[in-house]
Amino acid sequence: MHSKPQPTDASPRPPELHGATAALARRERYLTALVEIQQRLLAASPAESLFEELVEPLGEASGASRAYLFEAHRSPDGNLLFSQRAEWCAPGVKPELENPELQDMHLERQLPHVYELLSRGQILSALVKDLPSEERRLLESQDILSVLTLPLWVHGTLSGFIGFDNCVEAREWEKLEVDLLWAAAGAIALAMEQRQSARSLRERELRFRRIAENASDVLYRYQLAGTRSFAFVSGVVTKNLGFTPEEHYRDPELWHRQMHPEDREVLEQLLAEPEKHDSPVVVRFTRRDGRTVWLQHVVTPVMDASGLCVAVEGIARDITERRQFEEALKLSEASFRILLEGVPDPAAIQRDGRIIYANAALVSSLGFARPQELMGRRLREFVLDDPPTPEGSVALVTGERRLMRRDGKVRVAEFASLPLLFDGEPAVVSIARDVTEQRQLQSRLSLADRMASMGTLAAGIAHEINNPLAFVISNLGFLAEEMSRSPVLARGPEEWRSVLAEAREGAERVRQIVRQLKAFSRPDEERVEPVDVHAVLESAVTLADNEIKHRARLRREFGPVPRVMGNEGRLCQVFLNLVVNAAQAIPEGAAERNEIRLVTRLGQDGRVVVEVQDTGSGIPREALGRIFDPFYTTKPVGVGTGLGLSICHGIITSLGGDISVESEPGQGTVVRVVLPVAEECARVEKPVQAPQPAPTAQRGRVLIVDDEPAVGRSLRRILREHDVELATSGRQALERLTADGRFHVILCDVMMPDFGGKDLYEAIQQGGSGLEQRFVFVSGGAFTQGARDFLARVPNPTLEKPFDEAAVKRVVREFVLRNAEAVRS
Numbered sequence: 101m102h103s104k105p106q107p108t109d110a111s112p113r114p115p116e117l118h119g120a121t122a123a124l125a126r127r128e129r130y131l132t133a134l135v136e137i138q139q140r141l142l143a144a145s146p147a148e149s150l151f152e153e154l155v156e157p158l159g160e161a162s163g164a165s166r167a168y169l170f171e172a173h174r175s176p177d178g179n180l181l182f183s184q185r186a187e188w189c190a191p192g193v194k195p196e197l198e199n200p201e202l203q204d205m206h207l208e209r210q211l212p213h214v215y216e217l218l219s220r221g222q223i224l225s226a227l228v229k230d231l232p233s234e235e236r237r238l239l240e241s242q243d244i245l246s247v248l249t250l251p252l253w254v255h256g257t258l259s260g261f262i263g264f265d266n267c268v269e270a271r272e273w274e275k276l277e278v279d280l281l282w283a284a285a286g287a288i289a290l291a292m293e294q295r296q297s298a299r300s301l302r303e304r305e306l307r308f309r310r311i312a313e314n315a316s317d318v319l320y321r322y323q324l325a326g327t328r329s330f331a332f333v334s335g336v337v338t339k340n341l342g343f344t345p346e347e348h349y350r351d352p353e354l355w356h357r358q359m360h361p362e363d364r365e366v367l368e369q370l371l372a373e374p375e376k377h378d379s380p381v382v383v384r385f386t387r388r389d390g391r392t393v394w395l396q397h398v399v400t401p402v403m404d405a406s407g408l409c410v411a412v413e414g415i416a417r418d419i420t421e422r423r424q425f426e427e428a429l430k431l432s433e434a435s436f437r438i439l440l441e442g443v444p445d446p447a448a449i450q451r452d453g454r455i456i457y458a459n460a461a462l463v464s465s466l467g468f469a470r471p472q473e474l475m476g477r478r479l480r481e482f483v484l485d486d487p488p489t490p491e492g493s494v495a496l497v498t499g500e501r502r503l504m505r506r507d508g509k510v511r512v513a514e515f516a517s518l519p520l521l522f523d524g525e526p527a528v529v530s531i532a533r534d535v536t537e538q539r540q541l542q543s544r545l546s547l548a549d550r551m552a553s554m555g556t557l558a559a560g561i562a563h564e565i566n567n568p569l570a571f572v573i574s575n576l577g578f579l580a581e582e583m584s585r586s587p588v589l590a591r592g593p594e595e596w597r598s599v600l601a602e603a604r605e606g607a608e609r610v611r612q613i614v615r616q617l618k619a620f621s622r623p624d625e626e627r628v629e630p631v632d633v634h635a636v637l638e639s640a641v642t643l644a645d646n647e648i649k650h651r652a653r654l655r656r657e658f659g660p661v662p663r664v665m666g667n668e669g670r671l672c673q674v675f676l677n678l679v680v681n682a683a684q685a686i687p688e689g690a691a692e693r694n695e696i697r698l699v700t701r702l703g704q705d706g707r708v709v710v711e712v713q714d715t716g717s718g719i720p721r722e723a724l725g726r727i728f729d730p731f732y733t734t735k736p737v738g739v740g741t742g743l744g745l746s747i748c749h750g751i752i753t754s755l756g757g758d759i760s761v762e763s764e765p766g767q768g769t770v771v772r773v774v775l776p777v778a779e780e781c782a783r784v785e786k787p788v789q790a791p792q793p794a795p796t797a798q799r800g801r802v803l804i805v806d807d808e809p810a811v812g813r814s815l816r817r818i819l820r821e822h823d824v825e826l827a828t829s830g831r832q833a834l835e836r837l838t839a840d841g842r843f844h845v846i847l848c849d850v851m852m853p854d855f856g857g858k859d860l861y862e863a864i865q866q867g868g869s870g871l872e873q874r875f876v877f878v879s880g881g882a883f884t885q886g887a888r889d890f891l892a893r894v895p896n897p898t899l900e901k902p903f904d905e906a907a908v909k910r911v912v913r914e915f916v917l918r919n920a921e922a923v924r925s
Contacts, residue, residue, distance in 0.1 A: 129161040130280035137284055151186030155262070158284055159188035162277060164248075165267035166193055169288075171260040175204070182207050182260065193267055196242055211235050214249060219258055223282065224249040225273045245270035248278065250285040254293045262288065318395075318416040320348075321402075322371055325410040328352050340418050342388030360384035360392065374399040374412045382419065394423040426520070446513070446532040449522055453478055456527070465513075465534065467506030479530060484510070497530050500539075512536045565880075568810070573902040578817045628755065630663040630778035631671060633710060637698055640675040647683040652694035652714065659701040661708045664775040666755045671775075674748045678712040678771050681745075685716025685769060703774060707757070710773045719763040799823065800844035800916030801923065805833040805860065806878065807852040811901070815847060818905050819912055830855030834863055841871050842923045845915035847899070847908075850879045850887050858890045872896075874919055876911055 136157045151169045159167030168187040175181050182205045187197040196202055207215040213232050217224045227246045228239045239247060244265045252260040262285050264273075318340055321332040329352045333345040341358075348354055359367050363383035370381050380396045387393060399414035437457065440447045446462035448455050458474045466482055468474060484502040496517035503511045513532040520529055641654060648654055664671075679696065686694045699711040745761075752759045756776045763769040802819055804812045805827045812826040825843075827833035830852055837843070850857040857877055865872040877891060880901040891898055899908060 130277070130284075132157075132161065134280065134284055134287070137287055152188075154288055155186050156188045158262070158281065159190070159264070162264050162281065164264040165190050166196070166242075166244075166265040167263070168196070168265075169252075169260065169262045170202075170205075172258060179206060180208070180258075181205060185260075194243070199242075201238070210238065218249065218251040218261055221251055221253060223251070223278065225278060227270050227272065229270065239265075243267045246272065248273045248281065250282055252285060252289040252292060254289055254296055259289070259292060317418075320414055320416065322412045322414070323410070324372070324412065325404075325408075331411065340416075341385060341393070355385070358386045360386070370397055370399060371412055373409075374401040374414075375409060382423070393418055393420045395419070440529075443531065446534075447529065448474075448479055449527050449529050450479060451522070451525065451527045453480070455479055456522075462532070465505070465511065465532070466503070467509075496528060500535070503532070512539045568808075569902045575814055575817070577905060578814070628665060628667055631666045631668050633661065633664050633671070633700060633708060633775065634658055636668060636671045637675055637700070637710070639672050640679050641698070643672075643676055644679045644683065647680050648696060650688045650691060651683050651686040652691055652696045655695055655697045657697060657699045659699075661700050661702050663778040664708050665778040666757075666775060670751050670755075674751050674773070675710070675712070677745075677748055678773075682712055682714035682716065682769070682771075685714055685718075706777060708775045708777060710775065712771045712773075713768065715768040718765040718767050718769055719761065720765055798913075798916050798920060800912065800920070801825070801842060802912060803827060803833065803836065803843045803846045805830065805846065805852075805857070806849040808849075811849070811878075815903070815908070818903065818908055822912065822916070830857065830860040833860055837864060837869075837871055838867070841869050843871070843874060844919045844923055845912050846871070846875050847878055847912070848875055850877050850891065850898075851884075856887075858887065861890075861894065861896075870922075874915060876915065 137154055151171075155167040155169050166187065166189050169185050170182045171185045172180060172182050184197060184199075184202040187195055189195050205211075207218075211234075213235055214224055225248045228236055228244050231239065242265070244267055246266040246269075247263060249261050249263040251258055252262060254260075262281075264281065315334060316336060318337045319332070319334040320330060320337075323329050323331045330345075330348040333348045335345060337348065338344045343354060343358075355367060356364060360383065366381060367383050370377055370383075377399060380398050382394055382396045384392050385395050395416045396419045397414050397416050399412050401409040402411035402413055404410045440449075440457070440459045443459060444461060446465045447459045448462050449457040454476050455474050455478070458471045460471070463469070463471050463474060466474070479497055482503050482505075483497060484504055496519070497515045498517050500512065500514050503513050505511060511534055513534050513536075515530055515532050517528055517530040520527060522529070637656075637658075641648070679698075682696050686696075694715045695713075696715075697711075697713040699709075699713065701709050703709045749759055752773055752775070758772075758774040760772050761769065762772070800822045802822045802824045803826075804815050804824060806812045806815075807828055809826070809828055812828070816824040816826065825836070827836055830848075831854070833846070833848070834855070837846070848857045848860060857875075861872050861875055864875075873896075875894075875896045877894075877896055877898045878901065879887075879891070879898055897911060899911065
């Protein structure tokens with residue numbers, strides 16, 4: 101027997117102890133590197149570039165083959181690019197700092213997986229062999245086996261990243277290493293943030309001084325803490341006041357001495373207690389040459405952390421010419437009258453709230469013939485939305501107001517009012533600028549923007565509904581067909597067939613609603629083409645159904661009319677507005693006693709007439725003449741803007757039509773729209789289906805590409821007489837078509853995440869196999885402009901969701917026959 105050897109100091113350590121010692125050593129290296137980084141950051145000047153010095157200790161501590169730092173920047177066209185700024189390499193490792201592929205990288209396009217993680221504030225720790233193929237190509241070209249990438253966030257924005265490569269072994273990064281390197285990345289990002297903030301502050305200060313030195317007004321800062329003095333005075337002070345900035349710095353009392361004696365106390369209060377002066381203060385100042393100038397001061401206090409005012413920042417504007425002008429007006433009423441008469445904008449002078457003078461522009465704007473008709477009346481009589489004047493204050497009409505003319509028409513004007521002395525007594529002058537057309541245009545643009553947003557939302561909703569609706573309708577049809585084929589199911593309870601029929605009816609109703617949404621969301625508002633007015637009315641009724649059903653019964657009296665020349669989306673907007681107006685004119689709760697009637701007929705002049713009739717409350721006779729005026733409404737406050745009918749009028753007249761209203765109070769309303777008939781023209785559309793296929797049936801191979809698995813399964817049931825394979829993404833389909841192109845037809849969804857139908861089509865087209873000619877696109881509503889342009893450009897047919905099963909079978913059968921020879925070869 102051999103005796104068991106006793107352990108000695110020279111015996112090898114246990115593996116657990118050796119691993120713990122190695123971990124402690126790595127931790128010590130990382131902590132040492134972190135301390136060194138902090139020391140370098142603290143010792144660096146703001147102008148230094150530390151990137152090279154920062155990656156070196158981190159690279160040595162991590163045991164990586166290469167450590168590097170990328171910084172983000174914007175290209176001239178606004179794209180976010182990343183460029184390598186610093187690199188450290190272990191001995192024997194090839195540097196990549198001069199690699200042009202690593203400069204101005206469009207990370208989101210070149211390394212989408214890496215960009216997705218970094219943009220979410222996450223790290224990338226991976227073996228290169230496990231990454232997507234596009235990213236492996238770039239990394240393997242640098243002999244990288246494993247990589248660790250950490251984002252650098254500055255002011256909430258991805259401003260770069262720091263990375264570590266292993267080129268010797270494909271080892272995974274331990275959690276301890278990641279945590280310590282993450283701390284180092286945080287320190288570097290904080291330093292970048294501080295430097296950006298300091299640079300921004302310097303740039304702002306430089307811009308302020310440039311502005312101050314080039315401004316026509318005197319900008320100044322007057323210190324209150326400690327010894328009072330001027331801390332800054334802009335250079336224009338020499339031109340405006342005759343004293344240089346240096347003279348102000350040497351003499352804090354310069355302004356007090358040069359101030360008019362009656363205004364010194366005002367100046368002292370202004371500088372000592374700036375927080376009490378919210379409005380401009382005007383004082384008189386004696387220049388070096390002895391001339392007196394009027395200075396208007398606007399000041400703001402500068403507070404310290406404790407809330408104590410330590411300085412005053414202000415602007416002194418020379419208003420001498422304006423002051424002299426005001427004084428001249430006070431002395432000469434005749435001159436003032438001449439001035440106001442020459443002003444093209446309406447103007448009035450009031451005393452005690454009543455008009456004592458009105459210029460010709462005001463008389464004309466309010467619809468009067470002579471100024472005497474306005475004398476003694478209050479200007480507020482013509483202002484519709486003027487707020488009440490607080491007691492004890494001067495009544496000033498200011499800001500944007502609506503004016504009611506003598507004839508009842510409404511105009512919008514911007515008012516400016518100013519107290520003054522007129523004929524030696526206090527008065528108020530008010531000047532108005534008519535902005536009716538401007539506000540109407542802004543409202544139209546705003547409404548157009550809202551309608552565009554609603555259209556985009558409606559298109560998105562329609563697209564999202566169409567996917568599940570497609571397989572719901574297909575599966576219900578499959579069940580109905582199976583029940584009719586199976587003798588056992590056909591003899592089943594009648595309730596089964598009833599339930600199935602109701603489900604199909606409900607799905608069909610959803611299909612129709614989705615079609616109306618798609619029509620409403622059409623973006624081509626400027627395109628004019630032949631339009632089926634009945635289809636437009638049905639779309640409007642569908643969208644307004646919730647407003648109608650609680651108020652009235654809907655009655656259609658559609659006559660045989662030709663297509664009209666117009667735009668489907670804009671006409672839908674018009675008739676939706678008219679139908680909603682008709683419904684809102686009828687109180688809720690009496691649907692059986694009220695009626696909304698839609699009438700279409702051909703007019704005597706050959707144009708198409710559409711009438712929207714209701715049995716509502718009607719419109720007062722005095723309001724009919726203004727019903728199409730902008731901002732005029734008979735609805736309560738908060739219900740209408742007064743722009744709906746005005747915009748409808750603009751749309752109809754722009755299409756060459758007419759719109760009119762007939763109404764009697766208590767007798768309802770008729771809105772009549774007359775539209776021009778479309779000229780007969782041939783409309784060439786891209787066929788969804790080919791001419792009738794040959795009657796012979798042939799089994800084919802079909803690839804279905806759709807990110808919604810249920811849609812693919814429903815299509816497979818429809819095409820069960822063929823060999824059908826499914827792919828749930830564009831990338832999966834690309835790999836399958838690259839490996840095996842013997843498919844007669846590829847049914848491909850247009851809108852898929854990451855790699856859509858357009859991307860798959862173009863990738864196959866670039867491969868040169870010719871398989872792109874076998875594509876049939878499937879769309880639930882191509883609601884992006886890119887998708888619409890793509891479908892219009894390519895010659896391939898498109899099938900709309902939910903599917904017409906007969907059309908799907910017909911198109912696939914044709915493609916199988918057409919491509920049979922190509923697949924066999």
